[in-house]
Amino acid sequence: MATFRTKGLSAVTALLAFSIEAGAVTPTLPPTAPRPTASPRQPAEITRPPRPEPRPDTGPREETASEASKAPSPEPRPDPGTSSARETGDTPRSKTPPVATEELACRSRLRARGVEFTEHAPVSDPTGCSVPHPLTVRSLGPGVELSPAAVLNCATAEAAAKLTAEVIAPAAKSILGSELVAIGNSSAYVCRPRNGTTKLSEHAFGNALDIGSFSLADGRSIAVTATSAPKDADFLARVRMTACGPFKTVLGPGTDADHAQHFHLDLAHRRSGATYCR
Numbered sequence: 001m002a003t004f005r006t007k008g009l010s011a012v013t014a015l016l017a018f019s020i021e022a023g024a025v026t027p028t029l030p031p032t033a034p035r036p037t038a039s040p041r042q043p044a045e046i047t048r049p050p051r052p053e054p055r056p057d058t059g060p061r062e063e064t065a066s067e068a069s070k071a072p073s074p075e076p077r078p079d080p081g082t083s084s085a086r087e088t089g090d091t092p093r094s095k096t097p098p099v100a101t102e103e104l105a106c107r108s109r110l111r112a113r114g115v116e117f118t119e120h121a122p123v124s125d126p127t128g129c130s131v132p133h134p135l136t137v138r139s140l141g142p143g144v145e146l147s148p149a150a151v152l153n154c155a156t157a158e159a160a161a162k163l164t165a166e167v168i169a170p171a172a173k174s175i176l177g178s179e180l181v182a183i184g185n186s187s188a189y190v191c192r193p194r195n196g197t198t199k200l201s202e203h204a205f206g207n208a209l210d211i212g213s214f215s216l217a218d219g220r221s222i223a224v225t226a227t228s229a230p231k232d233a234d235f236l237a238r239v240r241m242t243a244c245g246p247f248k249t250v251l252g253p254g255t256d257a258d259h260a261q262h263f264h265l266d267l268a269h270r271r272s273g274a275t276y277c278r
């Protein structure tokens with residue numbers, strides 16, 4: 001029966017060998033016995049499938065790397081929010097890019113404006129809140145304290161400082177007759193969604209500043225609210241109107257209940273630079 005053990009033989013050859021041997025030695029051999037030769041090739045074909053599936057994971061990594069190389073955008077600013085948004089929230093930038101040239105230039109411009117600030121540790125939260133290069137801002141220009149100090153990204157601090165120098169301080173003097181000495185910070189960086197939604201607020205990116213009041217050298221404090229005092233109302237209206245443009249979102253008393261006591265100013269980016277001022 002050694003014939004049947006020859007693996008290389010085809011079924012035909014095997015059967016032939018069997019019939020010869022069967023006839024010579026054991027005519028009573030059951031026909032089922034010789035089966036073993038049953039096509040040794042098939043198993044080989046079936047076993048063939050084990051092809052080298054193990055994919056190298058270099059592919060995905062390369063993609064990540066190329067994305068990361070795009071990341072060093074100058075501004076750690078969030079993506080566009082919906083235009084219907086009250087306070088535009090958006091997707092986070094979770095990565096922490098190195099301090100970019102534009103970031104450093106922004107800080108230089110702040111110093112040139114006399115803005116007092118210190119670097120704040122990067123902010124990052126699993127929920128998506130993120131400020132890669134936050135600053136703790138203590139003043140928005142010479143003699144204009146920001147109280148309490150606010151954690152903001154540089155772009156927002158710069159926009160606020162510019163508005164202060166070009167609009168708020170001059171309006172305080174011309175309309176209210178006194179020097180602006182402080183701006184009341186009602187809220188800056190806060191890791192939270194927009195009120196009534198699950199989308200993150202611009203505050204969650206250090207991209208927004210809420211102003212609750214303006215303090216003057218003569219001791220007055222002008223609260224941001226629906227006021228009937230004509231000069232106060234004029235001053236507040238001037239600030240609010242001119243903030244729209246430099247800031248992309250401007251909300252305040254009259255917008256809704258959430259903004260009855262402060263101006264919300266943020267730099268949310270929308271398509272074609274659209275503003276949302278209500």
Ligand SMILES: [Zn+2]
Nearest residue numbers: 208209210264
């Ligand atoms: Zn706000």
